Amino acid sequence: MNSNQPILISIVGPTAIGKTALSIKLANFFNTEIISADSRQFYKEMQIGTAAPTNEELKAAPHHFIKHISIDDYYNVGNFENDAISKIEQLHESHKVVIMVGGSGLYVDAVTKGLDELPKVDMEIRNKLNTKLKTDGLEALQFQLKKLDEKTYNKIALDNPQRVIRALEVCLSSGKPYSSFLTSESKKREFKTITVGLTADREIIYDRINKRVDLMVQDGLLTEVEALFPKKDLNALNTVGYKELFKYLEGEWDLEFAVSEIKKNSRRFAKRQLTWFKRNGETLWFDFKTDVLDIVEAINKAILKA
Structure with missing residues (x-):
């Protein structure tokens, strides 16, 4: 060594x-x-x-x-x-x-x-997404993510609610796709x-x-x-x-x-x-x-x- x-x-x-x-x-x-x-x-x-x-x-x-x-x-x-x-x-x-x-x-x-440095997330948005998960289920959040950021939808583990909510809260807080913040x-x-x-x-x-x-x-x-x-x-x-x-x-x-x-x-x-x-x-x-x-x-x- x-x-x-x-x-x-x-x-x-x-x-x-x-x-x-x-x-x-x-x-x-x-x-x-x-x-x-x-x-x-x-x-x-x-x-x-x-x-x-x-x-x-x-x-x-x-x-x-x-x-x-x-x-x-x-x-x-x-x-x-x-x-x-x-x-x-x-x-x-x-x-x-x-x-x-x-x-x-x-x-x-x-x-x-x-x-990657991600934008600050509005806690109210996170809370609303968690409520939506309980009331409407994971599929509703997956569908929302597909509409807002298909690139991320095709890449992340969709059966993991935390990953889906994380991507959505960034999209909704920033008004930009989650994938736009990811660099290599x-x-x-x-x-x-x-x-x-x-x-x-x-x-x-x-x-x-x-x-x-x-x-x-x-x-x-x-x-x-x-x-x-x-x-x-x-x-x-x-x-x-x-x-x-x-x-x-x-x-x-x-x-x-x-x-x-x-x-x-x-x-x-x-x-x-x-x-x-x-x-x-x-x-x-x-x-x-x-x-x-x-x-x-x-x-x-x-x-x-x-």
Whole structure:
């Protein structure tokens, strides 16, 4: 490691592929700490359904941004960008290498590339859109976005209400399409990012997802969701693993169907994650079974080039 530039190793890949386990191995190898870029694991009330690191895993290496806020808190990707960059810079004072891990593509990009500067949003507009979501449903918001900004409509994860509302509130507050504010220029960072991707054949990924969901149910996911049911309308809870079981608790679906929907929606999410992460042509991709020392060797080669 002859480069003086601090290094951020960013571990990406689809859900249930083994990112957490790899991040701990790499943190131990490089004697460093872990930044979580999994936006669902930020919430302290959501442990089982987000596959947040266990107490044993948290003890195995120091973690940051795991269960650090409440579902009642307003916390967006811009807040995370500022907080994560500040923490990474602080860690780099005593560690040459810092690890970041997470499957939330937008949050990963916020740290590695930076977010575009978006206009200030009128809170009244945000509140109206949230009300519209409750009364008219997500499809009405999707239709509105298609009319106002078809470019964004064709690009974002339309089944994510927060993403749709974020784009709409910018359109309505500024009078311009959300897409007009997005540039491809990356912000300058004081560190070099080396991105490591884990993957597998699609059938293996899907099988791992199905087994993980079964384990979540076995570990008490339904009990966790029942405790959160009174707050089911919060944006943080409009996510895979929770929204499906809310339908069961409301009597709309039976439990077996709700669990099968969690599996289906998790598989769809994994597909979107891979599409997002494959856009980065500099990622070092490895099969999920690759020995950690082989991954370390590839990282060290990349560090020498930094």
